[in-house]
Amino acid sequence: MVNPGGKFGPYNQPGPTRSEAVSDMRDARPLSGRSQTGAELVRARIALRVRLGSLSPGDRLPDTGVLAEELGISEITVRRALEGMCQDGLLDRRRGRAGGTFVAQGWARVVTLLYDADEAASLDAFHLLLECGLVAHGAGELPAGRLAGLRALVDQTDLADDPARLLELETRFHLDLAETLGGAGMRELTGDLIGRLCLLRPAPSPAVVRDRNRCHADLLTELGRGAMDPAVRAVKAHHQAHQRIHPG
Ligand SMILES: [Zn+2]
Missing domain, CATH: 1.20.120.530 (GntR ligand-binding domain-like)
Known part of the structure; x- marks a missing residue:
């Protein structure tokens, strides 16, 4: 500190x-600006993409492996971070052929709760x-x-x-x-x-x-x-x- x-x-x-x-x-x-966990980094990077409009509600996130590579973080950390964001309601996970992890339609509403x-x-x-x-x-x-x-x-x-x-x-x-x-x-x-x-x-x-x-x-x-x-x-x-x- x-x-x-x-x-x-x-x-x-x-x-x-x-x-x-x-x-x-x-x-x-x-200040807590300098120390952040891998999960916080994943959350911050996804939130920044939503703010910049390169990801919008309803968009599918890149695969976990791709995100891990982009962020320089282990795949297991990315997966856990995405699970946390699903639990918060920021992301949706869908199964099946058209499945994956998506930015939740209620993203902005969930942010007000956080x-x-x-x-x-x-x-x-x-x-x-x-x-x-x-x-x-x-x-x-x-x-x-x-x-x-x-x-x-x-x-x-x-x-x-x-x-x-x-x-x-x-x-x-x-x-x-x-x-x-x-x-x-x-x-x-x-x-x-x-x-x-x-x-x-x-x-x-x-x-x-x-x-x-x-x-x-x-x-x-x-x-x-x-x-x-x-x-x-x-x-x-x-x-x-x-x-x-x-x-x-
Ligand atoms: Zn400004």
Whole structure:
């Protein structure tokens, strides 16, 4: 267990939002972002695919062996994780020729039953610290043109109407941001955090996603001109946009 303020204190830039951010962290439980079991990893990866729309309710999952290979986890661990998700009602198992493991039609409803505000706040705090660190680390060192893909995502989010598409774009922004600033490993870590959050808290509403997208745009503007402090503040404002609309 790691004290978030102690471990990541240097990234906590002084500024107008400081007192809110600090109280935020004091309320967070010890971070659980780093340690996860194989079963949790399987759950997070499947949840991320559902969030990104590459798996939808009613879709058949790849075979256990294929999933084990993709995730670098033993087949028995994958099988047990899928059994747990079937018991939770996130997945359905069907027997017979057209059988297999499917994303349950009631996926979104089951997620609302798994709601865990404390655990979600803890992962959120870790995600915030990770992004503040990546942004502080990358600001001023990004070659011109590296942010073009992220800017395109912001524009697509502005134009999107469909709630599922908005969630997909919001998630892709954070994955691409982590990769742009920290490489493939940071993308994977971010994906696992977001995947776990997908199962701990109902998805944000379109209004929240649009509000956050303004923070995405601000962040890219500040990163583009190498302004570290305002860029970090945009990351914090993004985090607070969620809390302003959904206190607690
Ligand atoms: Zn966002």
